Amino acid sequence: MIPWRTPSITLYALLLAAVALVTLASFGLYTWHKVDQLRDEVYVSGYEAARQELANALGHVRKDAALQASRFARWEEVRQQLGTPHYYGYWKNHRMHQAGILADRVLDTQIYDHQGVALPDSPTVSLPARLELPPPAPRAVQGDAEPLLLIIEPIPAPDAAEPPRGYVALQSRFLDALREGHVYHYIDPESIRFDLGEQETILAGELLRHAQFDLRPNPLADQVEALLWGAVINLGGILGLITLILFATLVYLIVRPLRAIAGHIDRLRESAGSLVLERAGGLLPIAETEKIRASLNSYQARLQDVHSSLEAKNREFWRIAHHDALTGVRNRRAFDEYWDTLPRLAARHTYPVCFALFDINHFKAINDSYGHQTGDAVLQSVARSIDEVMREGEHLFRIGGDEFAAILLDCDESGAQRLGERCQERIRATDFTQYGVREPIKISIGLAVAPGNDAPAMLALQWQADVAMYKAKRPGSSPVVLFTPELEKDTQSLYSNWINNAVYEAITRGTGIRMAYQPVVALNEHHSSYVEALLRIEHQGEIIGPADIFPVVEARHLEVDLDRAVLTRILGDLRASLIPPGVGISINLSGPTIVNAGLTQWLEAFVPFLQDRPIILEVTETALITEIGLATENLQRLRQQGFLVALDDFGSGYSSIRYLASMPVDTVKFDISLIRSLDVPDQHHIVEGLVQMIRDVGYTTVAEGIETAEQLSRVCALKFDFAQGYHLGHPAPVSQGLPPVLQAHAGISRM
Amino acid sequence: MSGWFLRSAAAITTVILLSLNTVATGKEASVILEMPTGDSAEAAYWAGEPDMPAVLIQHGFLQTHHFPTVRRLALALADSGFTVLTPTLTLGIDRRTASLPCEAVHTHTMEQTRQEIALWVDWLHTRTGQEPVVIGHSAGSINLLAYLTDSARHTVAHAIFISVTYFGHGEAAFDSPEHAARAHAALARGDIGLAEYALDFCRQYVTTPAAYLSYYDWDKQRTDRAFQSSSAPSTLIAGSADARIDLEWIKTLRRHGVEVHIVDGANHFFDQFHEFDLLDEIEQVLQEDLTQ
Numbered sequence A: 001m002i003p004w005r006t007p008s009i010t011l012y013a014l015l016l017a018a019v020a021l022v023t024l025a026s027f028g029l030y031t032w033h034k035v036d037q038l039r040d041e042v043y044v045s046g047y048e049a050a051r052q053e054l055a056n057a058l059g060h061v062r063k064d065a066a067l068q069a070s071r072f073a074r075w076e077e078v079r080q081q082l083g084t085p086h087y088y089g090y091w092k093n094h095r096m097h098q099a100g101i102l103a104d105r106v107l108d109t110q111i112y113d114h115q116g117v118a119l120p121d122s123p124t125v126s127l128p129a130r131l132e133l134p135p136p137a138p139r140a141v142q143g144d145a146e147p148l149l150l151i152i153e154p155i156p157a158p159d160a161a162e163p164p165r166g167y168v169a170l171q172s173r174f175l176d177a178l179r180e181g182h183v184y185h186y187i188d189p190e191s192i193r194f195d196l197g198e199q200e201t202i203l204a205g206e207l208l209r210h211a212q213f214d215l216r217p218n219p220l221a222d223q224v225e226a227l228l229w230g231a232v233i234n235l236g237g238i239l240g241l242i243t244l245i246l247f248a249t250l251v252y253l254i255v256r257p258l259r260a261i262a263g264h265i266d267r268l269r270e271s272a273g274s275l276v277l278e279r280a281g282g283l284l285p286i287a288e289t290e291k292i293r294a295s296l297n298s299y300q301a302r303l304q305d306v307h308s309s310l311e312a313k314n315r316e317f318w319r320i321a322h323h324d325a326l327t328g329v330r331n332r333r334a335f336d337e338y339w340d341t342l343p344r345l346a347a348r349h350t351y352p353v354c355f356a357l358f359d360i361n362h363f364k365a366i367n368d369s370y371g372h373q374t375g376d377a378v379l380q381s382v383a384r385s386i387d388e389v390m391r392e393g394e395h396l397f398r399i400g401g402d403e404f405a406a407i408l409l410d411c412d413e414s415g416a417q418r419l420g421e422r423c424q425e426r427i428r429a430t431d432f433t434q435y436g437v438r439e440p441i442k443i444s445i446g447l448a449v450a451p452g453n454d455a456p457a458m459l460a461l462q463w464q465a466d467v468a469m470y471k472a473k474r475p476g477s478s479p480v481v482l483f484t485p486e487l488e489k490d491t492q493s494l495y496s497n498w499i500n501n502a503v504y505e506a507i508t509r510g511t512g513i514r515m516a517y518q519p520v521v522a523l524n525e526h527h528s529s530y531v532e533a534l535l536r537i538e539h540q541g542e543i544i545g546p547a548d549i550f551p552v553v554e555a556r557h558l559e560v561d562l563d564r565a566v567l568t569r570i571l572g573d574l575r576a577s578l579i580p581p582g583v584g585i586s587i588n589l590s591g592p593t594i595v596n597a598g599l600t601q602w603l604e605a606f607v608p609f610l611q612d613r614p615i616i617l618e619v620t621e622t623a624l625i626t627e628i629g630l631a632t633e634n635l636q637r638l639r640q641q642g643f644l645v646a647l648d649d650f651g652s653g654y655s656s657i658r659y660l661a662s663m664p665v666d667t668v669k670f671d672i673s674l675i676r677s678l679d680v681p682d683q684h685h686i687v688e689g690l691v692q693m694i695r696d697v698g699y700t701t702v703a704e705g706i707e708t709a710e711q712l713s714r715v716c717a718l719k720f721d722f723a724q725g726y727h728l729g730h731p732a733p734v735s736q737g738l739p740p741v742l743q744a745h746a747g748i749s750r751m
Numbered sequence B: 001m002s003g004w005f006l007r008s009a010a011a012i013t014t015v016i017l018l019s020l021n022t023v024a025t026g027k028e029a030s031v032i033l034e035m036p037t038g039d040s041a042e043a044a045y046w047a048g049e050p051d052m053p054a055v056l057i058q059h060g061f062l063q064t065h066h067f068p069t070v071r072r073l074a075l076a077l078a079d080s081g082f083t084v085l086t087p088t089l090t091l092g093i094d095r096r097t098a099s100l101p102c103e104a105v106h107t108h109t110m111e112q113t114r115q116e117i118a119l120w121v122d123w124l125h126t127r128t129g130q131e132p133v134v135i136g137h138s139a140g141s142i143n144l145l146a147y148l149t150d151s152a153r154h155t156v157a158h159a160i161f162i163s164v165t166y167f168g169h170g171e172a173a174f175d176s177p178e179h180a181a182r183a184h185a186a187l188a189r190g191d192i193g194l195a196e197y198a199l200d201f202c203r204q205y206v207t208t209p210a211a212y213l214s215y216y217d218w219d220k221q222r223t224d225r226a227f228q229s230s231s232a233p234s235t236l237i238a239g240s241a242d243a244r245i246d247l248e249w250i251k252t253l254r255r256h257g258v259e260v261h262i263v264d265g266a267n268h269f270f271d272q273f274h275e276f277d278l279l280d281e282i283e284q285v286l287q288e289d290l291t292q
Helices: A009-074 A076-083 A085-096 A175-180 A204-210 A219-270 A287-322 A332-347 A363-389 A413-429 A455-459 A461-472 A485-490 A497-509 A546-556 A559-575 A599-611 A621-626 A628-641 A657-662 A672-677 A684-697 A709-717 B002-013 B068-079 B110-128 B139-150 B177-188 B209-216 B220-229 B247-256 B274-291
Strands: A106-113 A139-141 A148-155 A166-173 A187-194 A201-203 A211-215 A352-360 A396-398 A403-409 A443-451 A480-482 A513-522 A530-539 A542-544 A584-588 A615-620 A644-650 A667-670 A700-703 B028-034 B040-046 B054-058 B083-087 B133-137 B158-162 B195-199 B202-207 B234-239 B259-263
Touching (some): A009 A148, A009 A166, A009 A175, A009 A211, A009 A219, A076 A085, A076 A106, A076 A148, A085 A106, A085 B202, A166 A175, A201 A204, A219 A287, A352 A363, A352 A461, A363 A403, A403 A413, A455 A461, A497 A530, A497 A559, A559 A599, A599 A615, A615 A628, A672 A684, B040 B068, B054 B068, B054 B110, B068 B083, B068 B274, B083 B110, B110 B139, B133 B274, B139 B158, B177 B195, B177 B209, B195 B209, B220 B247, B234 B274
Parallel strands (some): A615 A644, B054 B133, B158 B234, B234 B259
Antiparallel strands (some): A106 A166, A187 A211, A352 A443, A513 A530, A530 A542, B040 B083
16 A cells, blocks of 8 residues: 655645646637537528528529519510511511510520420520420529529410410529629628539429538628637636746745745754744745744744753753762762663773772771761762872762772773772872861772773673772772782682672572571570571572672672562462461561662561561661661551561671660571670670670560570570571471471461 | 401401490490401590590500500590590500510501501491591501591591601601612512511611511602592691601691691600690590581
């Protein structure tokens, strides 16, 4: 099917002109036809009039001939010839024609007696010697050069009652009389002729049927026709000229402006939109088109204003969206976009690309010690110092709380090393005491370099820089570490590519997540044992544990995504009743998840299960401290819904009692390091006192890392509420069934 | 002569009188009479008062009774109560009604003319019982004179000759002795065919030699003799301005006892005002006859 394309105004204008011209031509043809018809009618009318004229003339000729014959027949000398025919020949030759009775056109005559017998001594070549009686009607006979009229007239007796005394026959030319004796208006008299055909004689009354003639030129009709044609031609010419003028006017007034406007719109579409529809020769000739042009320009001007405003706002939005509000450097979004474009950008060149990671050492402690305002000032100062080291066109990105990154083009290993050193020098030169910070601020720098046209190597840059950063943060290591293959071997177990892939797939697709449940055994009759859900990732038959998972997750800042994937899997196990009612479950949540505004919504699906079991949300001390305000708000709302909150790994970090008091926590899980301290002389008292204090305050306590019976006895003696460790049960998938210690608690919802 | 009489009698018996019995006095009627040649002749007839004379008016050479001079005179006399008959000579044409041109074929003769006049005089006499007065105009006077001369027992009471002239060579006619000689020569050699002659006022008179001579012979001398020998009282009326007659000759006829009246200023046809002079002259003559 041919696609329909809207015709242009030019086509319509041409179509209009064509229609006008076709109409004009049709009018001309119609007029021509009518004039031709009129000419035919005039000819027919003239021909009929001519026939009537000829009929009248023939009637007169016949009448004249009859009168001639009658006068001749009544001539007394004719009667004298009948009485004394002895001198008929003399009389005919010497007297008859000289008497003036007969016209010159009478070619021959004959006198017959009452029996139709010609008088003697009367030479004649064409008239019969004897008549048939009664005599025939007047006839036309074929003459030598022209038809002749033959009339036979009875010679009347003096007494009308008597029979005719005889007869006279007159044969005469009549064509001359026909031509010259009448005034013809329609017939050219010289053209009158008769064609008797094969007949020698016809009745005189039939002459008209054998007549042929030419019509006189009709000057009036010709003049009328010429005038008519002239009028038609003039009218056609005028109409044609008017049509062309209208077409040209249409083109000038409408088509040209519309085409100019359409062309302008096309150019606008193809250009940046800064064109202005010029006024060719002033205003457009039509008010409407001028209004369209003015409206278009006005609209375009307003559009440009809006466009400019939007561009400014876009630039501002882009700047806001791509810059960190605190430090002013570019943010994680800008980093991700730039990183996405980097392979295409670098592929065009062969120069090396350097990826640098910057991390402030012990920044959380600084925040804790000097407050967020000081921490923010430190972040701003560090960012400004590093940014000042960047070359023109190079950007610094804040990709995490105290993590920064930079991508340097045309920067090889030595250049990367020099960059790191300059950054360190600039940080060292920065006076942080102005913010009240007394300790020196140090940063760790992980560097990685890859050829710009080596796409796989480019994709490994981040991971390599992470490895280098990991190395730089190790005690005793240089704060500036450039990734090398040897360094990769040291951290292969943690940062192998397949682990990365497995973690990514687990988070993004939910594949490979396998929850293992470790029993948390109640140590008194006031509580019921429950299980802690622990993450495992199965990839190609290998099980990846938390020690390999979380460095990757934290390095990629994928904590929230991972937590949501884990929550989904646990919810599936609950809905599948793999964890029987009465058996509580403890779920680990990362710091970013706790402070996420969507946490309450994500956990709404767990609320129905709170009816028959406790659900404990385990958070780390570090996670709570990072943004304690938002975290407290979220956790309080969840506690109101029935969830319990446990502070995990207490004793592994700062373990601030001040923080603990302000945290919305129901349970404190003592880190394995504190449990192990019970076996260390001089330290077990502190732990015992701490346990006593926390328990007395009202927190439920959990001893982690119980690996021996002795440790279990100790924690029991210290009146821990729960104990957890390999001695009591290893983490295991629910497919293997609940540990025996929990089976007795199934159906009990006490904590 | 007896043959002619028989033919005349036969002719009389075949007279066609158109409703004469019903013709009122003074009314014109047409009378057709078959002539001895077999042709019919027509005359106009007005029945007059019984005690008034009957008048026969004879037209001139080749004319008819419709000739104006004849017609006017006939009407006037009829109006005066006279019985009038104005015959037309046939001149060889049956029921001739028109004057005969000079160039026409003339086969008639003076003899035939005389016979026709005799028939008409007899018819009028028979019709009225009176001896009619005959009036001749121009050559018609010669025709009457020929009748009177050759008819010893005519019944004419009086003869009036108006504008009388004669045939043959003379002052007022085209007749010539050469033509007469040519006619005689033709007759001598037996040529009786038509030829052109000059007769009276005709320069080309087509006729036979015998017919021609029958008129030509009535020249001045014969006419003079005829007047001299005529048994009927005769009156001649002529116009003083008539160029067609030999007025001096007419005057000489008085010596033969003929009464001659010359109308001063009248022409050959007494037309215009002289028709009344003519009528007065004729009525005077007729009145005198009536008185006698």
